[in-house]
Amino acid sequence: MKPPQFDYVAPASVPEAVAVLAERGPESRVLAGGQSLLIELRYRTERPALVVDVNRIPGLSDIAVEDGSVHIGALVRHAQLEHARFGDPLAELFRQVAPYVAHPPIRARGTFAGSLAWAHPASEWCALAMALDAGIELDGPSGRRTVPAGSWFRGAFTTACLPEELVTGVRLPRPPAGAVVAFAEHRRTHGSFALAAALVMLRVSEGRVAWIRIGLANAADIPLRAVEAEHLMMGERPEPDLRAQAAARAAAEADPADEPHAPAAYRRHALATLVRRCLARAVENAGTP
Ligand SMILES: Cc1cc2nc3c(=O)[nH]c(=O)nc-3n(C[C@H](O)[C@H](O)[C@H](O)COP(=O)(O)OP(=O)(O)OC[C@H]3O[C@@H](n4cnc5c(N)ncnc54)[C@H](O)[C@@H]3O)c2cc1C
Known part of the structure; x- marks a missing residue:
């Protein structure tokens, strides 16, 4: 089936995206990799009036390895994690897990943060985020906040993300050296x-x-x-x-x-x-x- 009609915007920055969501959040859906959302649109189980495509926002596609944590930008694709090469037990875990996430074309588009936003009970990344008590970072009309994974998942396909909010990244604590x-x-x-x-x-x-x-x-x-x-x-x-x-x-x-x-x-x-x-x-x- 073809998706229902919707308006489409592709903001060029996080503040622009947040401004759109502040105005039309409840009738909108954010489009990241599209590997779950497009299916829902085609089945018409989702009928947003507006799709907010965040793929043109710069600065969201990096994996940043910091002292105590690894920061994953909202547009980091599954495939980037499959090929993570930084020397850390977490990189090894990314490499072990990623091949089990769907097929290569889906991994080339689908995002880690999108998986957490989608919250499928079988999602491997969601289990990883939960095990490490990741922090899910959000920008919205009231500013920035970080939600720990333990409070993020509210049920199957239900999270603490408000309709006016955008997930901008996920912070994963690094396992201790030697793990x-x-x-x-x-x-x-x-x-x-x-x-x-x-x-x-x-x-x-x-x-x-x-x-x-x-x-x-x-x-x-x-x-x-x-x-x-x-x-x-x-x-x-x-x-x-x-x-x-x-x-x-x-x-x-x-x-x-x-x-x-x-x-x-x-x-x-x-x-x-x-x-x-x-x-x-x-x-x-x-x-x-
Ligand atoms: C055939 C097939 C097999 C699959 N197998 C697996 C599997 O084995 N394991 C697995 O984990 N996944 C699997 N997936 C799902 C895939 O991993 C998706 O990529 C992922 O679930 C969603 O990421 P996405 O970037 O594509 O999000 P999208 O499809 O773009 O969005 C999904 C939802 O999250 C919301 N969203 C996305 N990004 C943000 C954001 N930054 N801020 C706020 N909301 C946001 C969207 O509005 C939408 O509601 C499969 C998909 C297909 C089609």
Whole structure:
């Protein structure tokens, strides 16, 4: 189906975009990579009167590696993260995760920030943002604000972003030096959304877990950080029995949807398996037994 008619503007700066959104926000949709929005327009599940194309705004396409964090501009594409080459565990995680986000043409256009704004429960980037408690940066008529990922996701496809606001970037805290990362996903076909996915970031010191983050995608209607499983591992030797317990705990923290092709029990089982695999790979990479 063709999209319904809409007005179109392509502001040249963030203040210009914010001015348009201040005036017509509730009847508008921001267009970033368009890889989700255009589909919704074609299915006519979205019928905005105005599309605000932010692709011509300069300065939003950079990945900035700073002391304690990595800043991802609102127009950084999935493909940029797939080829991230800065020496950091986070870059390694970007490289592991990105190939699971759709197909190469979609990754060439779709944006990291757009994924967070879209808030699909199966989004890998949303799980990563949640695990690291990213800060989502917004500009709006009342000024700038940063929303922590823990308060950002309000439900499937629902976020704390107001209709008058523009996501301008996302700040991800950097894992500590020496952290190792692992990602695993279960999906039906190459390029389809995850039935379940897990990521682990881990630092081991003197044989014990000194820092850990576990993120889950499609484990609930919002991305999850498996805090109880993290607590189980903290300060302990990451041996196979404990890893299995933590994986089971992470799955218990999940509240997956019950769907005909992937019942909740099946998804929970998949999550436990994926977390266990990630923990095993991370511990192996950390060079501990
Ligand atoms: C076949 C297919 C498979 C896919 N598989 C996956 C997958 O496996 N994993 C995955 O995570 N994603 C997947 N996607 C979605 C893809 O990753 C999208 O790129 C992403 O979800 C949205 O990013 P976008 O830049 O394209 O946003 P758009 O489509 O432009 O926008 C999406 C929504 O976010 C809002 N928005 C975007 N940017 C901003 C902003 N800066 N400020 C305020 N609001 C904003 C828009 O208004 C819109 O409501 C898939 C898409 C397709 C078509």
